[in-house]
Amino acid sequence: MSMEFNVHPMDGLKKQLGKILSVIPQGSRIYYIDYPVHSNGGDLLIMKGTEAFFKDYNIHVEARYSVLDFPEKLKIPKDHIIVLHGGGNFGDLYPVHQKLREKVITDYPDNRIVILPQTIFYSKDSEFDRTADVFNKHKDVHLYVRDTLSYDNASEKFHECSVYLSPDMAHQLWPIVAKSNPAKDQLYFFRTDIEKTSEQEQLELTGRGDYLDWTSLYNRFEKKSINLIVRIMRKGSGPLPMQAIWGKYTDYLVGKAVKRFSGYHSVQTSRLHGHILSCLMDKPNTLLDNSYGKNSNYFYTWTSGIKSAQLVVSNQTNQTNQPNQPNQPNQPNQPNQPNQQSQPNPMQPTPLGANLVSKIYQDAVFRKVNSTH
Numbered sequence: 001m002s003m004e005f006n007v008h009p010m011d012g013l014k015k016q017l018g019k020i021l022s023v024i025p026q027g028s029r030i031y032y033i034d035y036p037v038h039s040n041g042g043d044l045l046i047m048k049g050t051e052a053f054f055k056d057y058n059i060h061v062e063a064r065y066s067v068l069d070f071p072e073k074l075k076i077p078k079d080h081i082i083v084l085h086g087g088g089n090f091g092d093l094y095p096v097h098q099k100l101r102e103k104v105i106t107d108y109p110d111n112r113i114v115i116l117p118q119t120i121f122y123s124k125d126s127e128f129d130r131t132a133d134v135f136n137k138h139k140d141v142h143l144y145v146r147d148t149l150s151y152d153n154a155s156e157k158f159h160e161c162s163v164y165l166s167p168d169m170a171h172q173l174w175p176i177v178a179k180s181n182p183a184k185d186q187l188y189f190f191r192t193d194i195e196k197t198s199e200q201e202q203l204e205l206t207g208r209g210d211y212l213d214w215t216s217l218y219n220r221f222e223k224k225s226i227n228l229i230v231r232i233m234r235k236g237s238g239p240l241p242m243q244a245i246w247g248k249y250t251d252y253l254v255g256k257a258v259k260r261f262s263g264y265h266s267v268q269t270s271r272l273h274g275h276i277l278s279c280l281m282d283k284p285n286t287l288l289d290n291s292y293g294k295n296s297n298y299f300y301t302w303t304s305g306i307k308s309a310q311l312v313v314s315n316q317t318n319q320t321n322q323p324n325q326p327n328q329p330n331q332p333n334q335p336n337q338p339n340q341q342s343q344p345n346p347m348q349p350t351p352l353g354a355n356l357v358s359k360i361y362q363d364a365v366f367r368k369v370n371s372t373h
Contacts, residue, residue: 008175008282009303009305009306010171010174010175010279010280010282010306011174013167013171013174013302013303014167014171014172014174016166016167016171017053017166017167017169017171017172018057019164019166020053020114020116020144020166021057023081023112023114023142023162024057024059024081024083024114026057026058026059027058027059027060028059028060028081029060029062029077029079029080029081030054030059030060030061030062030080030081030082030083031061031062031063031064031065031076031080031081031082031083032050032054032061032063032064032065032083032085033064033065033070033082033083033084033085033100033104034065034066034067034070034084034085034097034100034101035047035050035064035065035066035085036066036085036087037066037067037068037229037230037233037246038226038230039214039215039218039223039226039253040214041214041217041253041254041257041273041277042087042088042170042214042271042272042273042274042276043085043087044250044253044254045170045173045254045257045273045276045277046085046086046087046116046168046169046170046273047085047250048170048173048250048251048254049168049169049170049171049172049173050085050086050116050169050172051247052172052173053169053172056172062080064243066233067096067097067100068230068233068234069233069234069236070100076108076111078110078111080111081111081112081113081114082104082108082111082112082113082114083113083114083116084101084104084113084114084115084116085116086115086116086117086118086144086146086168086169087118087119088118088119088121088146088272088294089118090115090118090119090120090121090150091120091121091122091123091127091128092121092122092123092124092127092128093121093123098131101115102131102134102135105134105135105137105138105141106134106137109137109138109139111140112140112142113138113140113141113142114141114142114144115141115142115143115144116144116169117144117145117146117166117167117168117169118143118144118145118146118150119145119146119147119150119294119297119298120145120150120153120154121292121294128153128157129157131157132157132158135157135158135160135161136158136159136160136161137160138160138161139160141158141160141161141162142161142162142164143158143161143162143163143164144163144164144165144166145163145164145165145166146165146166146167146168146297146298146301146302147165147294147297147298147300147301147302148165148297148300148301149293149297150297151163151165165301167302168272168273168276168298168302170273170276170277170280171276171280173280174280175280175281175282176258176277176280176281177281178258178261178262178281178283179255179258179259179262180259180262180263181262182262182263182264182265183263184209184210184263184264184265185209185264185265185266186208186209186210186264186265186266186267186268187209187210187212187260187261187263187264187266187267187268187269188208188209188210188211188212188268188269189212189213189261189267189268189269189270189271189274190211190212190213190269190270190271190288191213191270191271191290192213192215192216199288199289199312210264212260213271214257214271217256217257217260218253218256222253222256225249226249226253229242229245229246229249233246257277258277258281261277261278261281261283262281264283265283265284266283266284266285266286267283267284267285267286268285268286268288269285269286269287269288270287270288270289270290270295272287272290272294272295272298274287275287275295275298275299275303275309276303278308278309279303279306279308279309282308283308284308284309285308285309285310286309286310286311286312287299287309287310287311287312288312289311289312289313295311296311296313299311
């Protein structure tokens, strides 16, 4: 008698990330560059998923640099892989990160460079062509993208690079267990930046439910702590281990998001990582598109098979059909399914609250003083 196993689609998406090992083999030594130091919780989820990926596959991070503290001149051994953070800032909307990305491509022609899953968007074709000219001069660039539109555009422009289709790195955190039983009906987790849409604005006029974004999720003490860390890292952290401090504090910030989402039966969001976090928690959620189609492209590419998730797109009657996936030998249309369910992620929100930075700072100073005696 055959047995059927009910495998969750999120297991398949997590397993799909394992294909990155074809260019970052287990045991590799890497430099991790452009990790986020700001209050956007989506980028923090990506960072936590990326660090979990490194840990799960025994990838050794020799050094980490953000856009705030990356040196003008940095010697990186040629046998070390340079890994650039993924996300949604590839293009001309966020030039600071794009300039760093292109600087790394230009300054390290002899290193393998891997860009973790990104969404690509350019408002100007001339800027896209300029970036392509930079990338195509490098002999060993591996670019992962999160949706089929980005894949098609990157494959056309970056003809000297290897381009792959992959889910977002946050899927490495699957599954995240809720911290409490839901007590409220619905959370409206809506973006408040340049990517919001008129459809979202119409929904906001209804005034129903609780409205949050990453910027309003954190209180003023937490925002001050984030800004303090940013200032210290921009100036140079000196003897203090600011990367470790930021790592611990972001555990708390991500944990707070998980705790807040846990309190609602369902989530409606225009934030891609509001959607992904809901899926990581297997929480019913409705995704609205952003200003340039990033959310809908991701949904059609990866998450439309998740029963607890749905997409709302204006002026579209057929919202559930996925477009054809690119025909790649190493990237099948549907993610492979693992043989068993993943174990719950042990990430827990720290109880230290808003004074966490102060405590970590004091501990770091204490260890530094003791190490000199």
